[in-house]
Amino acid sequence: MSVEFxxxxxxxxxxxxxxxxxxxxxxxxxxxxxxxxxxxxxxxILVPHSSTGPDATLTIAYAASVTSRVHFxxxxxxxxxxxxxxxxxxxxxxxxxxxxxxxxxxxxGSDDEQRRDGDYLNHDExxxxxxxxxxxxxxxxxEDQPFDxxxxxxxxxRAFSEVKPKQTPHVPIYFGGASxxxxxxxxxHADVYALWGESKQQVLxxxxxxxxxxxxxxxxxxxxxSFRPILAATEKAAWERAEHILExxxxxxxxxxxxRGGPQQSEGxxxxxxxxxDGVRADDRLWTAIAKEIGGRSNxxxxxxxxxxxxxxxxxxxxxxxxxxxxxxxxPLEDAIxxxxxxxxxxxxxxSRARRAA
Numbered sequence: 072m073s074v075e076f077x078x079x080x081x082x083x084x085x086x087x088x089x090x091x092x093x094x095x096x097x098x099x100x101x102x103x104x105x106x107x108x109x110x111x112x113x114x115x116i117l118v119p120h121s122s123t124g125p126d127a128t129l130t131i132a133y134a135a136s137v138t139s140r141v142h143f144x145x146x147x148x149x150x151x152x153x154x155x156x157x158x159x160x161x162x163x164x165x166x167x168x169x170x171x172x173x174x175x176x177x178x179x180g181s182d183d184e185q186r187r188d189g190d191y192l193n194h195d196e197x198x199x200x201x202x203x204x205x206x207x208x209x210x211x212x213x214e215d216q217p218f219d220x221x222x223x224x225x226x227x228x229r230a231f232s233e234v235k236p237k238q239t240p241h242v243p244i245y246f247g248g249a250s251x252x253x254x255x256x257x258x259x260h261a262d263v264y265a266l267w268g269e270s271k272q273q274v275l276x277x278x279x280x281x282x283x284x285x286x287x288x289x290x291x292x293x294x295x296x297s298f299r300p301i302l303a304a305t306e307k308a309a310w311e312r313a314e315h316i317l318e319x320x321x322x323x324x325x326x327x328x329x330x331r332g333g334p335q336q337s338e339g340x341x342x343x344x345x346x347x348x349d350g351v352r353a354d355d356r357l358w359t360a361i362a363k364e365i366g367g368r369s370n371x372x373x374x375x376x377x378x379x380x381x382x383x384x385x386x387x388x389x390x391x392x393x394x395x396x397x398x399x400x401x402x403p404l405e406d407a408i409x410x411x412x413x414x415x416x417x418x419x420x421x422x423s424r425a426r427r428a429a
Contacts, residue, residue, distance in 0.1 A: 072293070072394045073394075073419075073422070073423070073426075074385075074389055074394060074395070074396070074418060074419055074422040075114040075115065075394060075395040075396070076112070076113045076114050076115075076395075076396055076397075076398060076410075076415050076418075077113065077114065077115045077116065077117055077144060077295070077395060077396070077397040077398070078108040078111075078113045078115075078116045078117070078397075078398065078399060078407050078410075079116065079117040079118075079119060079397065079399040079403075080101060080104040080105055080108065080116050080117075080118060080130075080134065080403075081104075081118075081119065081124075081403070082095060082096045082097065082100075082101055082124065082125045082130055083095060083096065083097040083100055084097070084100060084403060084404065085403075086400075086401050086402070086403055087316070087319075087320040087323070087361060087365065087371070087401060088316055088319040088320055088323065088401045088402070089401075089402070089403075090323055090326070090327070095124065095125055096125050098133070100404070101130065101133060101134060102133075102134075102137045103404065104403070104404050104407070105134040105137055105138050105141070106137060106138060107404055107407050107408050108141055108407055109138045109139075109140055109141035110408075110411065111407055111408055111410060111411025111412075111415065112411050112415050112416070113141055113407070113410075113411070113415070114141070114142060115141065115142040115143060115144050115173065116134065116141055116142070116143050116144065117143075117144040117146060117175065117397060118130045118131050118134070118143065118144070118145060118146060119146045120146035120147065120148055120177060121184075122184050122185075122187035122188050123187065127145055127146055127147070128145060128147075128160065128164060131143045131145055131164065131168065131172070132164060132167060132168070135167065135168035135169070135171060139169075141171070142168075142171040142172070142173065143168060143171055143172055143173070144172075144173045144174065144175050144245060145161070145164070145172060145173070145174045145175065146174075146175050146177055147161075147174050147175065147176055147177065148176075148177050148178070148179060148188075149176060149178065149197075149200055149201045149204035149205075150179075150185075150190050150192070150197070150200055150204070151188050151189075151190070153225075154203075154204045154207040154208050154211070154225060155207065155211055155227060155230045155232070157204075157208065158207070158208045158211035158212055158232055159211070159232045159234055161174055161208075161236070161242060162212060162232060162234045162235055162236045162237075162242075163234055165236040165237045165238060165242050166234070166236075166237045169237070170236075170237035170238050172236075172238075172242050173242055173243040173244075173245055173263075174242055174243070174244060174245065175245035175246070175247070175265065176201060176204075176205065176244065176245070176246050176260075177247065178197040178198050178200070178201045178248060178253065178256075179197050182194075185197070194250070194252075195250075195252050198248065198250070198252035198253055198255075198256050199223065199224070199252065200223075200224045201256055202255070202256045202259065202260070203222045203223060203224050203225055204224070204225070205244065205256070205259075205260040206222075206260075207220060207222075207225060207227070207230070208241075209241060209260075210230070211230060211231070211232045212232070212235055212236055212240065212241040212242075213235070213240050213241060214231075216231070217229035217230060217231040218230055218231070243262045243263060244260055244261055244262045244263070245261065245262065245263045245264075245265050245295065246260060246261035246263070246264060246265065247264065247265040247266065247267075249266075249277065249342050254280055254281060254284050255284060257281050257284060257285070257292065258281060258283075258284025258285040258286075258287060258288055258290065258292070259284075259288055259290075261281075261285075261292050262292065262293065263292065263293045263294065263295050263395060264277075264281045264292050264293070264294050264295070265294075265295040265296075265297065265395075265397070266294065266295065266296045266297070267296070267297050267342070267369075267370045267371075267372065268296060268297050268298040268299070268357065268370055268371075268372035268373070268374070269296070269342055269357075269372070270353040270354050270357055271354055271387060271388060271391060273342060274294075274296060274388060274391055274393065275391050275392075277342075278294055278391060278392050278393075281294070293394050293395065294392055294393045294394060294395070295393065295394075295395035295396065295397055296388055296393050296395075296396060296397070297370030297396070297397040297398070297399075298370070298372060298373065298374045298385075298396065298397070298398055299361070299370065299371065299372065299373040299374075299398070299399060299400060299401060300373065300374050300375075300381050300398050300400065300406070300410065300414060301313045301316065301358070301373045301374070301375045301376075301400075301401070302376070302377065302378050302381060302406075302409060302410075302413075302414060303377065304377065305377065306375075306376050306377055306380060309375045309376050309377060310375055312375075313358055313360070313373060313375045316361065316373075316401050317360050317361060317364065320361055320364055320365070321364065324364070324365075351363060354384070355380075355384065356374045356375050356376050356380065356381060356384050357372060357373075357374060357384075358372065358373040358374070358375045359372050359373075361373065370397065370399070378412075378413035378414045378417055379413075379417055381414060382413075382414055382417035382418040382420075382421055383421065385418045385421075385422075386418060386421035386422055386425060389418075389421075389422045389425065390425060396418070398410055398414075
């Protein structure tokens with residue numbers, strides 16, 4: 072399968088090295104950011120979810136209106152909207168975006184984050200709810216008659232939607248989570264299983280586990296890995312840039328009153344922090360210093376080197392079975408433009424060559 076690239080946009084400029092400034096929504100920035108991804112050759116753009124930020128669904132509706140080719144991925148947390156209503160909203164957005172929508176379902180790795188929106192289920196209960204939620208979504212999207220449902224978390228009578236997704240049988244389902252309950256849900260429902268940026272050995276082990284879970288249901292799953300590429304014209308300059316990024320991250324955290332990040336609750340965060348053991352480098356190019364600084368929150372591991380070197384590393388992950396890469400930079404808009412110049416074309420050429428040789 073051809074390699075795919077996913078970027079990520081937020082509603083204003085912010086990253087580990089850029090302190091949030093101005094309003095929570097910068098419409099001009101969102102437009103420029105979305106169009107930059109389209110021009111750079113990204114296949115899809117993720118709009119993330121947080122319990123304090125702007126609504127991702129409405130952001131995608133706007134970003135889709137100012138682009139024509141690039142696809143989108145909505146980050147969505149089960150539990151805050153009825154699945155019957157969510158099914159109709161997602162199907163509607165798929166139509167208005169021209170069939171360019173996918174959804175990444177996030178069960179939630181932090182109790183504190185979930186409780187901001189009134190969710191007090193524990194970790195395993197959240198994944199059990201996601202399993203039920205996705206069962207209902209699939210039925211609403213695909214069944215042509217009303218149906219009743221009586222489960223542990225949801226109960227409906229004559230659930231039905233007149234609007235079905237533009238894509239058939241439904242929008243692509245992305246899913247992440249590294250714990251045992253998460254892998255069970257992934258095997259049953261995921262079209263694409265998403266990992267954070269782990270070592271090649273860790274990724275291979277997780278691919279093997281997810282494939283085994285999917286095989287129990289007669290399914291196959293594709294795989295995505297997330298990285299923060301740090302590029303420069305020479306390898307030495309790339310590592311110098313990485314160290315500068317770490318210094319800026321630490322400086323801004325001190326300015327904002329943050330201590331060094333304690334570990335996030337999720338199993339994915341634990342695996343992220345374990346990628347380099349006691350150090351901050353794994354394999355040839357995987358750099359985990361930022362992940363360790365912020366406690367494994369979000370996709371925070373980097374690949375460091377020249378565009379050619381990082382493309383070669385991505386091609387090695389492709390050989391393991393990874394077909395999608397979510398890449399975003401510490402200078403978000405500028406890096407998205409930069410990735411389109413060399414990294415994305417070079418990776419596509421290497422992976423295309425590998426497919427022809429297979």
